Amino acid sequence: MKVLDIVIEENIKIAEDIYLLSFKNKYIAENYKPGNFVNIKIQDNSIYPLLRRPFSISYIQDDVVYIGYQVIGVGTELLAKKKKGYILNIIGPLGNNFEIPQNIKSVSLIGGGMGIWPLYGLARQLSQNKVMFDVYLGFRNKEKSFFIEKFKDIAENIYISSDDGSIGFKGNIIELFTSNKKNYEIIYSCGPKVMLRTLKDLNLNNQIYVSLEEKMACGIGACLGCSIKGENDNIFHVCSDGPVFNIMEVNLNESKS
Ligand SMILES: Cc1cc2nc3c(=O)[nH]c(=O)nc-3n(C[C@H](O)[C@H](O)[C@H](O)COP(=O)(O)OP(=O)(O)OC[C@H]3O[C@@H](n4cnc5c(N)ncnc54)[C@H](O)[C@@H]3O)c2cc1C
Ligand code: FES
Numbered sequence: 001m002k003v004l005d006i007v008i009e010e011n012i013k014i015a016e017d018i019y020l021l022s023f024k025n026k027y028i029a030e031n032y033k034p035g036n037f038v039n040i041k042i043q044d045n046s047i048y049p050l051l052r053r054p055f056s057i058s059y060i061q062d063d064v065v066y067i068g069y070q071v072i073g074v075g076t077e078l079l080a081k082k083k084k085g086y087i088l089n090i091i092g093p094l095g096n097n098f099e100i101p102q103n104i105k106s107v108s109l110i111g112g113g114m115g116i117w118p119l120y121g122l123a124r125q126l127s128q129n130k131v132m133f134d135v136y137l138g139f140r141n142k143e144k145s146f147f148i149e150k151f152k153d154i155a156e157n158i159y160i161s162s163d164d165g166s167i168g169f170k171g172n173i174i175e176l177f178t179s180n181k182k183n184y185e186i187i188y189s190c191g192p193k194v195m196l197r198t199l200k201d202l203n204l205n206n207q208i209y210v211s212l213e214e215k216m217a218c219g220i221g222a223c224l225g226c227s228i229k230g231e232n233d234n235i236f237h238v239c240s241d242g243p244v245f246n247i248m249e250v251n252l253n254e255s256k257s
Contacts, residue, residue: 001094001220002027008086009064011079016143017071019080022064023088029063031093034122035211035244038067038092039219042075042082049075054216054239056118056190057093068117068146094219095243098122098188098209100129107133108184109155110199112173112191113140118211119190120147127154134159134182138173138191142166174198189247197252208247214238 006023014020028038039052053075058066071080082088098118107126111119116137126133135155139145139162152158160168161176169176174195183206189199190211199208217225221240228236229251236242236250 001031001092003089003091004028005087005089006065008082008084008088010084011082011086013080014068015146018144018146019069019071020058020146021067021069021079021082024064026063028057028065028093029060032057032060032065032121033093033097034125035095035097035118036093037095037118037219037243038065038090039094039216040079041089042078044087044089049078051075051217052091052219053079054094054213054219056211056243057121058117059121059124068114070114070144091219095239096241098211098244100125100131101186101207104131104186106184106186107131108136108177108182108187109133110136110138110173110177110187110189110191110195112138112195113144114213115189115191115195115211116147117190119188120150122188123151123154132156134184136161136173136177138162138176138195139167140164172198174202178202193252196247200247200252209244210247210250211243212238212245212250213243 006025009022011021037054037056039054041052055067058068109119134157135151136159141162141164145167161173187206187208196210214226216239217223219239221237226238230236231251
């Protein structure tokens with residue numbers, strides 16, 4: 001992990017309120033593993049917003065690092081205005097990663113909204129390792145959908161849902177996953193807490209790994225800002241113990257978001 005000044009290569013709108021930002025950085029490219037994130041200081045010459053903002057590294061190609069984000073509040077609104085050539089200070093790569101066991105055969109990725117970003121980097125890694133996998137992508141609506149074609153290029157099967165039915169199955173992505181009745185040895189998932197909780201409540205026998213999003217400040221395990229409860233009333237720091245956890249380890253009812 002390093003503190004780095006990076007130069008924005010592109011920061012483009014790819015769907016409603018959704019942007020893809022890229023920058024070239026050899027250190028991040030060489031040290032990245034799917035699931036890692038970066039903590040970005042969004043304003044350079046101002047103390048506001050004070051706290052850095054965490055974003056998953058979506059994928060890396062030829063030393064170019066891609067990060068996708070949705071405009072939510074003050075930080076992401078400011079980020080969306082930054083143009084090619086702007087220098088951002090980032091810390092990364094941070095956090096743990098999705099482990100890919102040897103000889104794994106049936107895999108599914110289940111992503112909801114912004115949780116889809118880190119799964120794309122994982123999908124590329126699986127594809128490189130010649131592991132077949134299915135992808136389930138849940139969006140709010142068609143206008144907020146993204147990366148479908150990119151996943152189609154590397155996934156065995158792709159299943160889409162949207163809350164309003166404007167694209168794919170009408171309903172949430174866990175409903176679509178459940179109705180498919182397909183069994184997988186391992187499931188990797190990232191998305192809103194409610195989606196992950198529903199996945200956990202299915203009580204499946206598969207190995208399930210989830211990447212969690214918690215409000216963060218330092219991003220390096222120093223401030224307790226991102227603490228969540230484990231199933232044994234132990235405490236995890238999402239930034240340094242995660243963001244990827246075995247779903248059985250974490251208490252998704254107790255966490256803050
Ligand atoms: C490990 C990790 C990976 C993430 N990856 C992505 C990603 O790839 N794409 C993406 O769009 N979003 C991602 N998020 C969520 C993203 O960090 C928030 O949407 C963003 O910080 C909101 O900032 P804001 O200033 O626009 O919102 P504000 O609401 O103004 O933020 C206020 C404060 O809350 C924190 N915050 C708000 N929402 C979240 C949230 N959901 N998670 C964590 N902190 C939050 C901010 O860091 C800030 O400190 C990730 C979060 C984590 C923890
Ligand atoms: S954000 Fe500070 S401990 Fe995790």
